[in-house]
Amino acid sequence: MSFSSLLLQQTINGLSLGAMYALLALGFTLIYGILELINFSHFNVFMVGSFIAMWTLQSFGLSGQSIILTGLPLVGVLLAAFAVTMLASGTLGVVIERVSLRPLRGITGPAAMITTIGVSYILFNIILVTVGADAKNFPNPLPPMRWHVDGAVLELREVLIWVVSLVLMAGLWLFVQKSRLGKAMRATAQDPEAARMMGVDVDRVIMTAFFLGSALAGAGGLIFGLYYNFTSFIIGFTAGLRAFTAAVLGGIGNVPGAMVGGILIGLIEAYGGQFIATEWADVIIFSILVLVLVFRPAGLFGRLAPSKS
Amino acid sequence: MLLEFNDIDTYYGDLHVLKKVNYSIEAGEIVSLLGGNACGKSTTMKTIMGVVRPARGTVIFDGQPIEKLPTSERVKRGIAPVLEARRLFPRMTVFENLEMGAYLRKRGAEFDQDLDRVYSLFPRVKERRNQVAGTLSGGEQQMVAMGRALMARPRLLCMDEPSMGLSPIFVDQVFDIIQQINKQGTTIFMVEQNANMALSIAHRAYVLQTGQVVLSGSAAELRRNPMIREAYLGEMQVPAA
Known part of the structure; x- marks a missing residue:
């Protein structure tokens, strides 16, 4: 393969990984923007989401990569799988907030953050104990369509990942910019007390942020399964940490920043794996994070938060 | 009382x-x-x-x-507040700030009436309606803060x-x-x-x-x-x- 086709191939791979990281990063950024809370349970909401996706696809009679669907049945199954996974993951996020975080509202210090680590471990161990430690074969009904472009290979699953991610991110963007609740979310992120005095129900805004962030993480979990053809109880940690890095890189709290940050991390991982060595991917990713933060502490698109009065 | x-x-x-x-x-x-x-x-x-x-x-x-x-x-x-130190939503536009003032009210004829009233009390606010609130001068911000409160049609x-x-x-x-x-x-x-x-x-x-x-x-x-x-x-x- 020539250098240019290698580069193109890794760009294709990187964009797919990056789309998944971006979906996950949005959850970190939405919740941080409103609560200034790093939500570590998000790692494993993503992992649980990929299991929900696996069970949903299995409930349609799919298993492994042997059953291929095309046309309307394929579209129908995928739409249903995304809908069920996102609804269930979103609900999981809402329950986590309601049960473990709302009682801590207004308490300063690390209590809420530590709680999210605890919840993350609970989810991790529930899946480990009930499902087992071995990796599960993830049903993939996509036909093995591929196109050759300039020496690189573009697969149908990658196109699907791009389309789904674009639609979800555009939908989130429109929601945050245009809807009444989306505007209340932005107002709450900028000045929670003032938003409350306009009549905004801040609890409802927080619940919405958890629902949306967790639903996107669920979609990310489904994409993970379709991309790698497996899922396991351990997938939350690496993907979650990279997505969190993406959110910080883009400027945590900033929605477009999380999208761009996710894509960048995906590309860095793909190029680094190709041109340096796969095992060095995390070293490269986190070195770039450290460098960016040294020179731009608020991230690429972030602004340093003014202290809230 | x-x-x-x-x-x-x-x-x-x-x-x-x-x-x-x-x-x-x-x-x-x-x-x-x-x-x-x-x-x-x-x-x-x-x-x-x-x-x-x-x-x-x-x-x-x-x-x-x-x-x-x-x-x-x-x-x-x-009851509507005009907050101290002009606590607008700094990264939302002037119009979005006014909308937040009417957060609990329906859009429609009354909303439009109140918007006209705010714009006629503060012509400057109308000029700046698409600008991000954080970029306004102190005096303009105070006007937006008052306009935002009026959008609630307060008693x-x-x-x-x-x-x-x-x-x-x-x-x-x-x-x-x-x-x-x-x-x-x-x-x-x-x-x-x-x-x-x-x-x-x-x-x-x-x-x-x-x-x-x-x-x-x-x-x-x-x-x-x-x-x-x-x-x-x-x-x-x-x-x-």
Whole structure:
């Protein structure tokens, strides 16, 4: 393969990984923007989401990569799988907030953050104990369509990942910019007390942020399964940490920043794996994070938060 | 009475901020609350809006106790704040800020009417409607803050330091507009450090010192009161010869 086709191939791979990281990063950024809370349970909401996706696809009679669907049945199954996974993951996020975080509202210090680590471990161990430690074969009904472009290979699953991610991110963007609740979310992120005095129900805004962030993480979990053809109880940690890095890189709290940050991390991982060595991917990713933060502490698109009065 | 405080005690932790405070404000009045720093003026505003809950006492709005109601319910009943230090949503546009003021109301003819009213009171706000609020000058931000509160179509407007940080010309303009808004039927309760300006437009005033009402009366009476003249109007007391 020539250098240019290698580069193109890794760009294709990187964009797919990056789309998944971006979906996950949005959850970190939405919740941080409103609560200034790093939500570590998000790692494993993503992992649980990929299991929900696996069970949903299995409930349609799919298993492994042997059953291929095309046309309307394929579209129908995928739409249903995304809908069920996102609804269930979103609900999981809402329950986590309601049960473990709302009682801590207004308490300063690390209590809420530590709680999210605890919840993350609970989810991790529930899946480990009930499902087992071995990796599960993830049903993939996509036909093995591929196109050759300039020496690189573009697969149908990658196109699907791009389309789904674009639609979800555009939908989130429109929601945050245009809807009444989306505007209340932005107002709450900028000045929670003032938003409350306009009549905004801040609890409802927080619940919405958890629902949306967790639903996107669920979609990310489904994409993970379709991309790698497996899922396991351990997938939350690496993907979650990279997505969190993406959110910080883009400027945590900033929605477009999380999208761009996710894509960048995906590309860095793909190029680094190709041109340096796969095992060095995390070293490269986190070195770039450290460098960016040294020179731009608020991230690429972030602004340093003014202290809230 | 539109608004009454009956023996209100408010605490921040162990700090006793408001001590058995009583106010009563009639519909149609401009009432000013005077006092130095940390005397409990801002806490009064937060107690009205429900951001701070009193430990004892009742707050009556339009005949109903409201001290246990959530903030959103108070906004719905017709209380709107003009916040101190012009706390707009800095990264939202001027128009979006105005929309947030009408958050609990339906879009439609009434919303459009109120928007027209705000734009005619503050032509500058109309010019800037698509600009991000954080980029406005202090005076423009104050106008947006007042416009945002009016978008709630309030019966009672609670203003926290409307003159703070404004140039004298802007202060005159802002106080003119406060009087206009009042003449159009909105009752105004105004916390203000600038006693001179406040007493020039208010009907009545309360003076708050370390959490207690030490003086109250009509604006004209208070302007003649020697203590007020010395402490708030910047006049030295001339000892009798």
